Amino acid sequence: MGKLTIMGPAASRAMRTLWMAGELGIEFDQKADIDFRGGACRTPEYLAVNRFGRVPAIKDDNIGMGESCAINIYLAKKHKKLIPTDLVGETQVLEWSFWVMTEVEKSMLNYLIHAAMLPEDQRKPEIAEQSVKDLAWPLEVLNTYLGKHRWLVGDDFTVADLNVAAVLAWGKMSKFDFSAVPNVAEYMDRCLSRPAAKVR
Ligand SMILES: N[C@@H](CCC(=O)N[C@@H](CS)C(=O)NCC(=O)O)C(=O)O
Incomplete structure (x- = not known):
């Protein structure tokens, strides 16, 4: 069996996979x-x-794979950690992962780019403002859910939390205003304060 190789720097979406490998304690x-x-x-x-x-x-054994959330789910399943084994629990992991990638990721990245990353004279405030509007509903959904649940799937931290929190991390980096969704802010900090999340 070949050793796992993670391709990409920590200052990229490879952070998600580096965090996952740290959670799993794998070489x-x-x-x-x-x-x-x-x-x-x-x-x-x-x-x-x-x-x-x-x-x-x-690269793992003889396979190559892309897509950060899919890679993380593959690693969780392979190492039988951070993912439920029942059909519903496993599907809920997919549900949250698809949700964050399709409903949150693009807007959070646009906000990061146009509120923090670009030099000020190249930022487009209208893109940052539109991102805030587009994120309002998904973040409200998450905030409501977190009002009743500590973690997204089951009683413990799973790869669903990692995939979602790794996207929310862009909000933290860009000082996105989470004050309207305090459960999300608290949850994000809970996830990002895990030792394995410190990959930079
Ligand atoms: N949906 C993909 C997105 C990957 C992605 O866009 N990665 C960026 C770096 S963070 C990249 O490779 N950019 C180079 C390019 O767009 O050509 C994932 O989550 O893995």
Whole structure:
């Protein structure tokens, strides 16, 4: 069995997979020096590992895989940790993971870029404002759910929490105003204060 290789630097969505590997306590190699903005993900060699041409990717045994949330679910299932084994619990992990990727991720990234990352003269405040509007409903949904649940699936931290909190982390980085959704703010801090989350 080959050792797991995680491809991508911590300052990218590879952070999610590095966090996951830390939670699982598994050994891995990291190929961090991938110039993903400079086309390094589009070489035939890289595309043979991750057909989507982005980071993160993993090589594990003889497989290559992309998509951060899918990679994390694969690792959870493989190591039989941080994921329920029953059909409903496992599907709820997928449910939250699809939800965060389709309803939260893009707006949170746009907010990060246009409220914090770009030099001020290149930011488009209207994009940040639209992101806040677009995030209002998904964050309200999450806030309501967290009013009754400590973790997203079952009684313990799972890969669903990791996938969701890793996206919320962009909100923390950009000082997004979570004051209207205090359960989300508290939950995000609970997840991000886990030792394995400190991958930078
Ligand atoms: N949905 C993908 C998105 C991956 C992605 O867009 N990664 C960025 C870096 S964080 C990337 O590879 N950018 C290079 C590019 O877009 O060409 C995932 O979650 O893995």
